[in-house]
Amino acid sequence: MILAETPAATSAGRRPQRLARPALRFDSVGLSYDGRPVLADISFSMQRGELISVLGPSGCGKTTMLNIAAGFLRPTSGVALVNDREIVGPGPDRGVVFQSYALFDWMTVAQNIIFSLTCAGRPEAERRETASRMAELVGLAGFESAYPYQLSGGMRQRCGLARVLAANPSVMLMDEPFAAVDVQTRETLQEEILRIRRQTQCSVMFITHSIDEAVFLSDRVFLMRKGQLGRFDEFRIDLPEPRESAENRLHPSYLAVREEIYRAMREDGH
Amino acid sequence: MILAETPAATSAGRRPQRLARPALRFDSVGLSYDGRPVLADISFSMQRGELISVLGPSGCGKTTMLNIAAGFLRPTSGVALVNDREIVGPGPDRGVVFQSYALFDWMTVAQNIIFSLTCAGRPEAERRETASRMAELVGLAGFESAYPYQLSGGMRQRCGLARVLAANPSVMLMDEPFAAVDVQTRETLQEEILRIRRQTQCSVMFITHSIDEAVFLSDRVFLMRKGQLGRFDEFRIDLPEPRESAENRLHPSYLAVREEIYRAMREDGH
């Protein structure tokens, strides 16, 4: 258990690194809403291909941190960088799965999923192929032409996930992407994300309330604490490749970290 | 593991019964959206003071079933009854925690929480007292005068929960009420619900994706299956009183049912 460290200290990731520069870096980032501080002096960096999960009590600032990485919010102090360039706004290099889904009500499931391809002017055939592949992947096959308001909550959430996966950005920011999804689907999608990450070397920041999920997925877990303005403890996870193999869920090191995080949380509760 | 049974077969509940008539009863209920059937021939009844959890894959019809109980949707066939009267629309006898939160954006957290008291014309003092008690209960103390858009996702969800608890209805219908809430808060709130149920003898229908949560909370668990039009398996849970005691989470019978449900789910996956 290490306290939030300097970027330099983090740079030696577990995963073989293609590039020295981090995919995402926060440097003394602080943020206040109307003068009320929510985050203060947050620093970390995330390597290319790394997957970091963020755990923490409701309202501690997870979404806020992700919004800064996405470029939706400008930090009140400090600086956030993606691929070593300051983040000044949203961009297609960073895909976001929204906690609120943020689907376009006027587009069908398929149109929502392939929106980034439409924007990039990809050919019709490719769009159609991607739409059905992604719908299949997230379990929405057969609902391609339904509208979001005709979907269940979990189906909406999966549609939002598919939209980001279809865009295939180099950094994915996922805000509790499986909160409304059943256990079975959840496990399938977790494995899917690990597979995609391995194939595309994308970096993922993943917010969740499930310790199991965090440990199974991540290279590092950030555990935020209540009322600490976003200060977090960090846990490194080392599990054999392929990470998505179901056996990892019973791996001793998995169980150990899980236990460690669980205890840190309990501690915090008192 | 028993297949969906007739109302008569269910009527012998575990809990001492005050009234013979069930709090909620579905009688061969079917529902189609624009001709596409989602539920067919669903029958069950829920006793006064009973807590039933509904588990099932995303999109299987849980919210639809709850919407019928709430009176938001009229069954296409069959009949749904609350306290032996046919359900023809929503009413204050049934409180609902919405999957989408459904908060009033123009009201503060406190105003949202006490909306049912405002409607009932309760005195100012009582409203103020309830608002702060409920905000405290769900961990929103200090945010009474914030607006919903100033809250995090989990805080919004807890605000929606507090609104229903404040109304204190005899039947509570909760649609994944803890989906966006962290483990710690979740456990506290689970215990809170059990305590309230014991004190007020209210009945609760509780939709969740967490097997642990379902087993810890419920007298019975309904496990819906994919593509079965809402047909469900039923599991009875017998745990010592007080149900909310944390020790129950390690009780052999808890672990056994959990295992049983988990296996049934896996089975379904293939």
Add this chain to the structure above:
Amino acid sequence: AWSQPRDLRIGFQTAEVNVLLSYATRNGLFEQQGLNVTLVPFPAGPAMLPALASREIDMGWMGEFPSVTGYANGIELEVLMMERLDFTNIRLVASPSAGATLQDLKGKRIGATVGSSSHYHLLQALQQAGLSQSDVTVVNLSPANMPAAYSAGQIDAAMTWEPNIGAIEKEGGKVLATTRSLGMITGGVWVMQKSLAAERRETLLAFLRAWRQAQVDYAADPAKVRAAEASRLGMSPGDFDALVVRQSVSHPTLEEQLTADFMGEPGKELDSRLMKHLQGIGDFLAGQKRIEALPSDWRGLFNTSPIVEVLGR
């Protein structure tokens, strides 16, 4: 914008009586002269001024009062002729309960169309009765709205012209004053763009020839000529004849235009009776502060040369 050389856009007033104009258009008199006439309707004279200023109509028929307003405001217009002279077309009609004399109008509500000949008449009538403008309430209404206002008891009296003044009499209104009883003169003038006479003389002359023909036809067969306007107004020949009688109307010939009673002999326009009348209106407008200043030169207001040319003098 000029279109074809023989195109002529004529403004007229829908709520007025246009015997010769209706006859000439409906019986092809303009076509016979090779003209292609477009009639453009207006509710009253003042509304026609912007159309003249922007050269949207080539000529228009209006009371002499708004023609002075326009000239004094710098619109490049000329009076071609006094088309009509009427002594009882404009009348002040009051409800019997409002009183029988002009003095009785004190404190009453009187409808008039501000900026038109009827407005001028009303102010003159008040002056003669020893009343000031603040002794009555002048209600600005378009002629068409006056019978309604009168019927509903919203005005006690109205100063306007046929056919609407006739409609008010039909509702029981009694005449208190006319142009004649006030010792005034009034009528209708043809005004035109300055450029019409200067640049499109043939078109203008063709119009005058057609007009002359209409006057000749009217003298020869009044019933036939009146039929066109009677039908436009939806009136029976009998009713329409009665209306014309109520107007005490005459249509001076082109020859008469060149006498001192009307536009004056060429070169002596400034001394003509019509010119004096119009200058009187100018003084009135200036006194009422309705125009900023009197025209520095009245000579440009009349152009008698087209009539001279048509008459072959």
Add this chain to the structure above:
Amino acid sequence: MKKKSYITLAILSPLVLLGLWIAVSHSGLVRPVILPSPQAVLSSLASMALQGYSGVSLSEHVLASLTRVGVAFAGGSALGVAVGLLRARSSAADALLLVPGEMLRPIPPLGLIPLFILWFGIGETSKILLIGLSVFLIMMVNSQSGARSVPADLLRAAQTCGASRMQIFRHVVLPAALPQIMTGLRVALGMALSILVASELLGGDRGLGFVVLDAANFFRTTYVFAGVILIGAIGLVSDRLIAWLARRIVHWEGRR
């Protein structure tokens, strides 16, 4: 309420009003100049339908008005929506258009008529511009407000999908503003028709506005009523058309 009883009520209500009108005009309480009887109005309507008005057939009057309103409505609303959305998303555009736009809105069409005659003449141009201007201004306000109500998260989602400024307009801002745009269209259409009469003060010898004005000039109250009722009927039909289209186009509204 069932669709059928809705339609019954919707038909019944004007019939009751008509009954009242008949009763009042037959009671002798109100003189016919003040309120002509429905029969008289109907016979004027019939005579217009059979013989036309002022030498022009009724269908030509209707067609002339519909053409004017149609062109002005189409042009005005297209431009209004474009400018409104632009103002909502670009504060530079908003600032530049603020004072001219908001000062123009309250300016009375009647006050503009002399100016329009001066600037655009008395032909169709002037009439169409006068109507189109009102439509434009209403649509500008409605589209701008509609665009302002786009949830922030949707704009963000579009940006992370790599949508360009234009694509965000087309695929996010415009659809999100559609509910208010459709409302605007309904208001603007009513407005366009109601300005028709004023616009036909700008000369011309055909059009329903001309009929109403001309009939008013001759105190032919039954024709005024007939003309006004025709304009009202056109308004009713086209309003229902827009409302029906709105429900089909904005199918997602209120569904959450």
Add this chain to the structure above:
Amino acid sequence: MKKKSYITLAILSPLVLLGLWIAVSHSGLVRPVILPSPQAVLSSLASMALQGYSGVSLSEHVLASLTRVGVAFAGGSALGVAVGLLRARSSAADALLLVPGEMLRPIPPLGLIPLFILWFGIGETSKILLIGLSVFLIMMVNSQSGARSVPADLLRAAQTCGASRMQIFRHVVLPAALPQIMTGLRVALGMALSILVASELLGGDRGLGFVVLDAANFFRTTYVFAGVILIGAIGLVSDRLIAWLARRIVHWEGRR
């Protein structure tokens, strides 16, 4: 864009237009009868401010118009919101008001003037009713559409909280419709001011509409411009006031 540069642009843009106006009117390309110079308009404005118009001081003209518009706007919008919300939530009310309401909307104020004279006279009543009617009709459409966009879940939530029909109106439907109601208010205010001139066709000797009409009748173009600019300025100021209020009241809009 920063607030400061927004304001700069907002002030700059009318100044540029004014500059253009000065340039055009001095270039000699346009005759002063068609476009008077700003200086001439300004001097008419000054003379009105100092000596009044037609024997009545400028402040009295402004006050008369403001009172009319104010009363009509307040009354018309209160009633329009009430009826619009009612129509949105009761299909019986909607059915009953459908035909009369939608036929009334396109009916031209100019066509109504003779009837208003007959029925309500030429005093303040008529003027206020004529303006109020337009405001009412616009607000009715906007509130109804606004109420239709209430998310279904919110209505359901209110019902399960035991809210009565009235409480649902007051606490859910009205606030949810507020964004469209505020838009409606802005459109309706523009409309109210623009009908002022038509309403002042209904007789009377004071009010800015009277000034515009009277000046037009005497072809005093500079006064027409001056009057129109005053109406525009009143519109601009009150529109900004409503827009500012709207932002404060509907603070939640677009925040998700």
